[in-house]
Amino acid sequence: MNTLVVYSSLTGNTKMVCEKVYEIIEGEKSIVSISDIKELDIDSFNRFIIGFWVDKGTADKRTREFIKKLSKKEIAFIGTLGAEPESDHGKKVFERVTELCNKNNNLLGGFLCRGKIDPKLVEKMGKFPLKLVHPLTPERLERIEGAKSHPNEKDFENAQNYFKSLFAR
Ligand SMILES: Cc1cc2nc3c(=O)[nH]c(=O)nc-3n(C[C@H](O)[C@H](O)[C@H](O)COP(=O)(O)O)c2cc1C
Numbered sequence: 001m002n003t004l005v006v007y008s009s010l011t012g013n014t015k016m017v018c019e020k021v022y023e024i025i026e027g028e029k030s031i032v033s034i035s036d037i038k039e040l041d042i043d044s045f046n047r048f049i050i051g052f053w054v055d056k057g058t059a060d061k062r063t064r065e066f067i068k069k070l071s072k073k074e075i076a077f078i079g080t081l082g083a084e085p086e087s088d089h090g091k092k093v094f095e096r097v098t099e100l101c102n103k104n105n106n107l108l109g110g111f112l113c114r115g116k117i118d119p120k121l122v123e124k125m126g127k128f129p130l131k132l133v134h135p136l137t138p139e140r141l142e143r144i145e146g147a148k149s150h151p152n153e154k155d156f157e158n159a160q161n162y163f164k165s166l167f168a169r
Helices: 011-023 034-039 062-068 088-104 119-125 138-145 151-169
Strands: 002-009 028-033 047-057 074-081 106-112
Touching: 002 011, 002 034, 011 028, 011 047, 011 074, 011 119, 011 151, 034 062, 047 062, 047 088, 062 088, 074 088, 074 151, 088 106, 106 151
Parallel strands: 002 028, 002 047, 047 074, 074 106
Antiparallel strands: none
16 A cells, blocks of 8 residues: 555645644555645555645635546545534535545545634635625634634544544454
8 A cells, every 4th residue: 555645735734634644654655745746656656645724615726626636546535624523514524525535536534623724814804805705703703713722632633543443444
């Protein structure tokens, strides 16, 4: 088994979780930022762990484009998002990415965890015109506040345990 961990991360949350999971992968392995993916021969890997940040309810664009290029591979995903993974929003994210991964590939499993939201985005949300799209409602403020401490040590441990048991099957 030759595993590639590839991550797309704007502010570092997804990169951190992917690096922790990478530590526990057995066999041949490599880890790369999606920005450097062109330097690798994709076909030399048969298992992929794809890390993404959640953008408007699904995986970020670069990740979606990467997944669409893969065919007949074993893949698993790691996503970080501001919302609770167990929330309706989190469940929809999971479903959308699952559907995308299963189109041309074999999805083994997926792990979502919270990731702090870029303060610059939070600032923008309070301003026109984003105010109309993303009003800073009490629920949204609570979500932003709740995500602030993530990903934390517990998230790293959960992610590692998830992949240990997924690959032990
Ligand atoms: C433009 C933008 C859109 C986002 N959209 C969502 C979203 O739809 N749902 C959500 O739960 N979090 C959303 N977030 C929060 C990020 O997914 C979250 O902070 C993530 O951990 C960032 O990962 P990174 O540090 O690897 O870039 C958004 C963040 C940005 C910057």
